[in-house]
Amino acid sequence: MDLSVSYLGLKIKSPIVVGSSGLTNSVDNLKAIEKSGAGAVVLKSIFEEEIYNEYESIIREELKEEVPNVGYLDYYDFKIKEENIKGYLELIKNAKQEINIPVIASINCVCSYEWTFFAKRIQEAGADALEVNLFILPSDFSMTCEEIEKKYFKLIEKIKENLNIPIAIKISYYFSNLAAFVKKLSETGIDGIVAFNRFFHPDFDIDNFKVIPSNVFSFPSDLAISLRWTSILSGRMGCDLIASTGVHDGEAVIKQLLAGADAVQTVSTLYKNGVEYVAEMIAELEAWMEKHNFEKIDDFKGKMSQVNSPNPAEYERVQFMKYFEGKNYNLD
Numbered sequence: 328m329d330l331s332v333s334y335l336g337l338k339i340k341s342p343i344v345v346g347s348s349g350l351t352n353s354v355d356n357l358k359a360i361e362k363s364g365a366g367a368v369v370l371k372s373i374f375e376e377e378i379y380n381e382y383e384s385i386i387r388e389e390l391k392e393e394v395p396n397v398g399y400l401d402y403y404d405f406k407i408k409e410e411n412i413k414g415y416l417e418l419i420k421n422a423k424q425e426i427n428i429p430v431i432a433s434i435n436c437v438c439s440y441e442w443t444f445f446a447k448r449i450q451e452a453g454a455d456a457l458e459v460n461l462f463i464l465p466s467d468f469s470m471t472c473e474e475i476e477k478k479y480f481k482l483i484e485k486i487k488e489n490l491n492i493p494i495a496i497k498i499s500y501y502f503s504n505l506a507a508f509v510k511k512l513s514e515t516g517i518d519g520i521v522a523f524n525r526f527f528h529p530d531f532d533i534d535n536f537k538v539i540p541s542n543v544f545s546f547p548s549d550l551a552i553s554l555r556w557t558s559i560l561s562g563r564m565g566c567d568l569i570a571s572t573g574v575h576d577g578e579a580v581i582k583q584l585l586a587g588a589d590a591v592q593t594v595s596t597l598y599k600n601g602v603e604y605v606a607e608m609i610a611e612l613e614a615w616m617e618k619h620n621f622e623k624i625d626d627f628k629g630k631m632s633q634v635n636s637p638n639p640a641e642y643e644r645v646q647f648m649k650y651f652e653g654k655n656y657n658l659d
Contacts, residue, residue, distance in 0.1 A: 328613055329623040332366065334590045335456045335493035335518040335567055337429050339366030342612075342624060343580060343605055346571060346592035347372045347433040347458065350602060354421050361426045363605035366590065368428060369458050372435035373415045375442045412448055419452040429455040431495075436461055436482070443482075447489045456493040459486065460524050465501055472503045483515050495519035495569065500552060509560055519567035521592060522560070523553055544595035549573030554586055558642050561587020561632035577611025587629035 330341040344367045345351060345360050352371040360368050415432075422430045432454040436442055449457060461482060463475050479496070486494055494517045502508045513520055530541030550573030557570045570588035574580060575596040583591045597604055621627050629635055633642045 328616060330366075330609065330612070332590050332624050332628075333567065334367055334429070334569070335431075335495055337367070337455060337493065339429060339590070340364070341366040341609055342584060342588075342590045343608055344369065344431075344569070344590050344592045345597065345602065345605065346594040347435075347460065348594045348598075350594065350597055352418070354418070354425050356602060357422050357426050357430075359602045360605065361428050363603050364609045365602075365605050366428060367431060367455075368422075368426075369431045369433050369592070370415075370418060370422070370454075372433040372460055373412075373445065375434070375436040412445060416448060416452040419449065419454050423453040431456045431458050433458045433460060437463070443485045443489065446486050450490055450492050454492060456495065456518070457486070457490065458495045458497055458521065460497040462499050462501075462524060476502070476508060479512065480515060483512075483517060487516060493518035495521055495567075497521035497524045497571070499523050500556060505556065506559060506563075510563060510565070513568075514565040517566055519569055519589070520564065521569040521571050522556055523572050525572055525594075544598060545573050545575075546595075547573055547575045547579065550575075550579050550582065554582055555642060557583055557586040557588050558631065558636075559633050561629050562634040577608040577615070580608055580612055581615055584624060584628050585631040587632035587634075589628075 331338055332342045333339075334342075334344065341364055343365050345365045347369040349371060350356055351360070351368050357368055419430060419432055430453070432449045432452075434442065434445060434449075434457065436459065446457060459482070461479060463478055465472075465475060467475075479498075483494070483496065496512065496517055496519075498509070498512070498520060500523050509520060509522070525545060528541045529538045531537075532539050553570050553572045557568060560568055567589040568587065569590050569592055570583035570586070571592040574583065574591050574593040580591050580593075593605075593608070600607075616622075616627075619627070633639045636642065
């Protein structure tokens with residue numbers, strides 16, 4: 328049985344890719360992930376914000392002095408970037424020495440320039456590909472949709488100027504016309520789109536009046552959003568489509584592949600079950616393929632996508648119609 332797929336132009340041994348997280352931040356974990364049968368691994372993201380926040384805190388300390396030692400600030404800028412980048416580059420180099428599956432670097436960014444020098448260093452360290460986790464929260468009342476979207480295209484242009492390795496963009500579903508935007512994004516020359524990224528969700532501590540994180544991990548029910556859009560986008564893209572969010576077991580992997588995903592990322596379930604759980608997910612996929620006499624992923628990939636559906640309108644229905652009809656539900 329052949330589980331191999333193409334991921335950003337790289338041939339990988341299985342369609343399950345372990346996404347960027349704290350689980351992918353050490354070589355020992357990466358070895359265990361490879362042993363479990365994952366096709367590739369995305370290293371824990373290096374955050375643009377981490378570097379700039381650290382730099383800003385040092386600036387604030389310097390400016391407390393009566394005569395600030397501004398002459399040191401350029402040095403701090405260089406030094407902090409060097410220390411953060413050095414650790415990340417070492418992880419890439421060590422990972423490439425210790426495991427044989429593709430090692431994909433990840434950058435989590437908030438703007439469209441400045442940090443792009445990171446990307447060249449990551450390529451030189453030996454990363455097989457780069458995943459850019461980009462999201463601009465549409466909370467600026469003064470910005471139009473077009474202005475926000477232009478930032479994405481500007482960023483891609485900047486990265487592609489410096490890189491030869493495959494590039495994936497990990498996006499959200501917060502766009503006014505998601506289908507058209509993703510299609511246009513897929514035609515910029517990038518190698519893949521990962522749908523969708525997971526965000527920090529704020530909650531309130533009502534006794535201490537603090538903002539706290541909520542729903543850090545995904546739930547199996549989160550699969551519905553990415554499954555719908557994988558089905559709609561499949562067969563209409565100019566690059567690979569990787570499904571992410573809500574993938575907690577082998578059945579979820581099968582569903583995303585049926586929807587047309589080229590590969591599937593998973594993270595949250597591995598925090599709960601351990602990275603070894605990838606092997607169980609693969610076993611579930613193999614058993615299902617055997618049951619339905621499929622010998623390779625391409626035998627069924629996209630079988631239930633919208634473009635292959637006899638009733639494509641099902642994928643665009645947004646209101647319940649018959650589900651609640653004639654049923655007595657106490658919704659209080």
